[in-house]
Amino acid sequence: MNELVRSTVSDGVATITVDNPPVNAISGQMADELSAALDTAFENPAVRAIVIVGAGRTFIAGADIKLLEAAARGQNALDLHPLLTKIENSTKPIVIGFHGTALGGGVELAMSANYRVATATARIGQPEVNLGIIPGAEGTQRLPRLVGVEAALNMCVSGRPISAADALRLGLIDRILDGDDSQVAAGAAAFAREVAARGGPHPKTRDRHEKLGTPADNAPLFAAAREQAARTRRNQTAPLAAIEAIEIAATTPFDEGCRKERAIAVRCLASDQARALMHAFFAERAAAKIPGMSREASALPIASVAIVGAGTMGGGIAMCAANAGLPVRIKDADPAALERGMATIRKNYDASVKKGRFSQAVMEERLALIRPQLDDEGFDKADIIIE
16 A cells, blocks of 8 residues: 655654645545654654645645545545644644645645645635535634635635635735745745744634624625525535535534534535536546546647538637637538528627727638538548537
8 A cells, every 4th residue: 555645854844745646635544644644743852843735736635536425325424523633733833835726625634734835826725515515624614714704605605716815815824935836845844943933822723713703794794605606506505505604603612613514514415416516526537538548648730620510509619710720611501501600600700809809800810711611622631520
């Protein structure tokens, strides 16, 4: 079994690196190894601070989706609570170094640490609603404590990640590091030495309340979030469940809030929507894989396009090809249909000119690339034919 976590110690800082390619997804083995690495760092008197970073192109991009899918089928779910509690209760400051994309369970793990830093290009998000679930590893309880109720609602309902600059502005991270992704470990370690030198106490997310607001302040925020969910995620239950959990965070002591969050997370996992969305997640990725094709395979060059059918879709594809500078032959068996299709193409281009998206000259150049025809002439020489 390959090791998924490795540790080094330098100048008082233990750097723990998670290495589970391609996206460092959290598995049971990784959680166990990370817990053991933390114990070793706790026991080492030479270690004054601890850093956790991801190897490769990203920090932890969430929990292993296969484990979530198994939990949705009623099998045992991965329980991160002991690991998060261990991190939060550390007597030595723990710093998370973000690079690449930190998502879901990776962000939840990071929020249990004392500090978080990130490279300038990092993206950080809670996209669980896209799978029909909520941030169920105490994420709905810690996130509003760090970024405030309004920002937490937006992140959990939209599922969209935020930039490092926005994360710093909101309070999710404490510093944007200089340098590129390859320097995240060194930058996080330097920050860790700073906070260790300052001494404690070091902040615990669970103890922060200054951004939770009052019921009166929060009432319009929760109402707006429910309106947003109804508008952008019609008939989906997970966004409303996330709002419910964040509302609990704003009105309930942390430990009780975590217990209630877990109950909501279990309810979401057992839903038909979660199972369907997870199925779609895997199906989309399976559809992109061609059996027997190696990762080294390269696309064939395309210098010309032929299209069968001058309807709405055929005309749109012809415009896409012409916009890319490719000559296009578009065929239709019906002369009237071909004429209508070309008229629609010209009308669409003319609308873009009137809106100032490009000039009349550019429009004429693109139209010149599109050749309407009633036969198959030249189709045998096209690099790709689309029906």
